[in-house]
Amino acid sequence: MIIMVPRTPSRPAALFVLAAITTLLPIDVQAQDASAWQKASHAAVRLLAGSRSGPVLLGGIAVQLDPGWKTYWRTSGDSGVPPRFDFSKSDNVEAVTVLWPAPAKFDDGAGGFSLGYHDQVVLPLRIVPKSNDKPVTLRANINYAVCEKICIPVEASTELTFASVASTEDSVLFAALDTVPKPASVGDPNPLTIRDVKRDGKSTVLVDVLSPDARTVNLFVEGPTPDWGLPVPKLVEHGPAGVKRFTFQLDGIPPGTNPEGAALKLTLVGGDRSYEFNINLE
Template identity: 35%
Template sequence: MTTLAAASPSGAAETASPWARDGAAAVRLVDAGAAREPGARLAAIAIQLEPGWKTYWRQPGASGVPPRFDFTGSSNVAEARVGYPAPERSADEDGVTNVYHGLVTLPVTVTPRDPSAPVELRLVADYGICERVCVPVRAEAALRLDGDAAGQGPAADEVRAAAQAVPKQAALGAAGPVSVASVRRAPGPAGVVSIDIVAMAPDGAEPVLFAETGDGDYAPAPTLAGAPKDGLATFRMTFDEPDLPKSGLKLTLAAGAQAIETPVALDEIAPSP
């Protein structure tokens, strides 16, 4: 679960746009000052949901609406890259979905065309919110980013915490306290393909694995196959078709406060034992 601490949309906020409310959700942009990348700025899309409501990760899962964030109306922006902290896993009668609750803070790394000039950041957000029934929402927000001294206060602190929570890139088999150790085809019935994913996570931390295709499309939710042992956990995915996606997989592994994102090409998936 990576939903950050809630805050009231009516509260004062430093270097943030006004909240744009629609029903059970409100959206604003927040300026957190200079980014780690030279010349870039750190901003965020903040979505405040009322209790009991949820919105979706970049890949919703079995149902739901993927968010779409459009910054093309901005000025002096070469790129606005949205980061996604690992979501929560939710299961209901519609299947397994990947969601956020409460205050959702999605960091945005903004690369100006001219780093010496102000940035006019303009957002059109299309996303879904659900309680029992899903509702599409469109919101617009605008914010001027014009100085490294900006981005002070609790709202900016939330942005920096969210940026730290975005999964770090890690290659398959890379060393680390959290890693995807191996991906292997598993024996299964005719007409389907199953794979086993072995993940490493600190003892006592419950690992959660999210999957997409390499193109970011839907992939079945990995399920934990037994309790983790000696820091290793095995997940299984079963595709109801005889072939894996040609684009491979993108796996997001979260355990405790740590999260990584690992791309897996088809030729990195070992054959069945």
């Protein structure tokens, strides 16, 4: 790449140009509360920094997708590839936790369903510094896939320093937090809840859901470790009165594994409500 270096203007002219550029820059660029977009085929990602206050920092990974393209949730469903994140090259970072907004369900074109996001999404991050009185720079290496009729693997690397005491991205990050499923227990009196989970024979699990109206409800299930590949639960057409019954098979579990007592995570999504249930399979 050839970089053209212009003739250096006089000091007064340079100050005038700098002032003009600063005036025209968006607020988030001036405050450096967001990294530059890392663009790739049909998608772009960047980091967001929340206000620097308290022992745990709030950040985010923003993803933009071309119309018709999608990317995946932490569990991709019957097909697809979940994203992977590496924050190991960060400065003054003890731990990073990725939080996941409730996903949508897509027909994967092969008789199954994939789980993920379309258009745009912000994945909130909870960041624990090693020292609260030193600068924090988050460096992320991101491997993800974007899919339409075909899937394209994408890799991006980006970094961002958390410096603002009043970040311009706080409202975006708090809105993203609101889309993360809330923790719940079976039988909780929420407007949308799981009433019961039970086995039907050795390999079938039934989940009864209470929903306040006829809205579309989806249920997703994850095993205790990533090598569990449980299928996306299906809605039973003629379930018990007053409930939505979902069923899934204990397929895709590691060979030789006894599912008795296994810790499962159930994510229930209906409209703008979503809840996460941790259960032990009986």
